[in-house]
Amino acid sequence: MEQTQSFWQFVAQQQDKLWSQTWAHIGLTMISLILAILIAVPVGILITRKQKLSGVVLGFAGVLQTIPSIALLGVMIPFLGIGPKPAILALFLYALLPVIRNTYTGIMEVNPAVIDAAKGMGMNKWQVLTRVELPLAFPVLMAGIRTATVINVGVATLAAYIASGGLGEFIFGGIALNNSNMILAGAIPAALLAIILDFLLSLVQKINLKSIRVTYLILPFIFISLSSFYLLPTQIGGRMLGGFTPEFMGREDGYLGLKKIYHLGIETVVISDAVMYKAAFDHELDVISGYSTDGRLKAYGLVILKDDRHIFPPYFAAPIVRQDVLDNHQELEGVLNQLSGVINDSTMTSLNYKVDQLKQSPEKVAMDFMVAHQLYKPAKGATKGTIRIGSKIFGEQYILAQMYKILILGNTNLAVETKTGLGGTKICFDALTNNQIDFYPEYTGTGFLVLLKPDKKTIEQLNGNTDGVYQYVSNEFNRQYKIKWLRPIGFNNTYALMMRKEQAQSLHIESITDLTNHLNQK
């Protein structure tokens, strides 16, 4: 579906977005950096005076830096919410170590004879610091600032995960959409930014300072107040705020469709799905894009808005099996179909909830379910061969794989080997076609849009047509790959818009159309 569009066309088309992302990126980097310098330089100086503290302080700053960036961003959300604030704090923490360490090393490396001479000539402590120690430590200190800058430009891309903007929006959107132009439109400016900032700072580094004047310290404050303007838009906020994943933002069957078909006019931020649900729960966001069977739906008290105009394609799950496997084991198809129609959306949501939120093992959750629905039978004993079940790398797929394992063991004489955690769609499907696994659960929408990639006309024709899509993938998979789609399990794990239950109820919003009407009201 990716139109053959050149990189430059993409850039030209997305110019405005690119500029705003670049500015946001510079803003995030520079504000956090300057804050870090304002704190880290005095701390660095302090630990040259109180050597005993140096180990503790450097150790602490070092530990901060080993925290994975995503985790650090995640930890901030409960305190600071989403948006630039937690991102700046995280970047600030990352920048501390290089600046503190280099301030410390720089000052410690100043020739003691020179400091001695300074004192001996009658300079007071402040004069020794500002005229001798800091100017002489300056190149080393600047090296630390350069390191911090380059780190921050890189880490700031991750800020896109928590709705802070920046070039990460393109990068992660591009990765999610498999759109290399989009990835490059984010990655190239980010790299250039790192190179340019580093170069400018290298020029500063070469300046021979005779003394550090207090007036220099005022400049950063001016800079911060100027650059903080970029923060304002998200801080004013509208009536309702939507938080969508980078992938969702770029998809026709996502945000683009919402705008086109529903004329939804909502203020949006880009955010990672790892923190999106929690942010909605915490009232940071009002509307989010999620998956309809996600366990967090239940955990955070969210409801799905009805897609009354059918922009989200159906993603019904069903096992897809290589035809030769079915031919060799005639009994298999009937056994696997025992699960068909058994699990609906809310059942799947609560099963996922048990695995993702309550941290129960997929084996236990599957077993409990099968026992409760009289689908469990003791294993018959394997004599006839082995079936290899694959699954993608998330909870729902693990659960389904376990359920099929129980069915096969209880109803056939086949042994089962599970190959779970096969990364994404592509990896799973390749494993299937290359005879490394025999079947795995797939979703109709994924088979349709990702694996078959039909032309635009077919997509529009079948849009929202559940049976039509199922028929289409069944036929095409059989024809192209000799792979059979068994009957759907029942639930539809599709994109969905979600809101907090109380808010949706109090505003009487049940469908996306209701939401649009509500937003257009005033």
Place this chain on the structure above:
Amino acid sequence: MIKAENLIKKFGTSTAVNNISFEVKEGENLILLGTSGCGKTTTLRMINRLIEPDSGTVYINGIAVNKQQPEMLRRGIGYVLQNHGLFPHYTVAENIAIVPRLLKWKSADITKRADELFEKLNLNPALKNQYPADLSGGQQQRVGLARSLMVNPPVLLMDEPFGALDNLTRISIRKEFRRLDELVKKTIIMVTHDVQEAFEMGDRICLMDKGEIQQIGTPEELLFQPANNFVAGFLNDQRMLLELKSVFLIDVLPGYSGESSLTVWDRMDNLLHPGNNTPAADQLTIDQLMSAFAAYKKR
């Protein structure tokens, strides 16, 4: 002028300076001499309060230094460090302007004084805009001295000022220094571990060992009336040379009427290397000089 009374300084459990007292008169040149680690630097730095003594007091002009603000005190005392301690990020001109700037001198005055000192110290004015790293060791040392002399302090503390130089440069700079009128009037305390340097530069020598003074006196007193075996032993290696250099002709030769500052060594040099020197007017031979010297020593 400077008086140290019962100075004691310990670093942890080791005693660097153990109960030292001495006095330096105005215009006098006192040398702190001793082996490495005997406490010379520590003693010197207690005078300008870079080190605070554990007990004891230093007086300058009768005022205890610990009653004065350290910065103010130090601006009035010239301080020359072992390895010059020039600011690497300042040009030569900026380096020597440091103390006058602290004292809020006018730029014109600073330039004038700098030019004057450059001339006296044989420094090429072109060096002014260079950085210390571009100078030779000898030049750096002169600049260091110029810096300490800029505001014409009455007291000068020098810690191995020639320590970093090679022997030949050292000897020649030393000679220049002795001739400098700027230095003649000053009260100077200078640290060295070089015996010859001490004998050449010092009005009096304070010989130290393990943080204690072994003897304090003129070069001749140390040579001819050593207070103990340490002093005698310390000078033994170069005794002959030192004696020749520290005994004046006027004391050896009855009826001598020439230059009063000439030593026996100078006269010997004159006799042994006639080519390099203007021959003396008298008819003295090397044998006569030697026997006169021997007779002097027996007295």
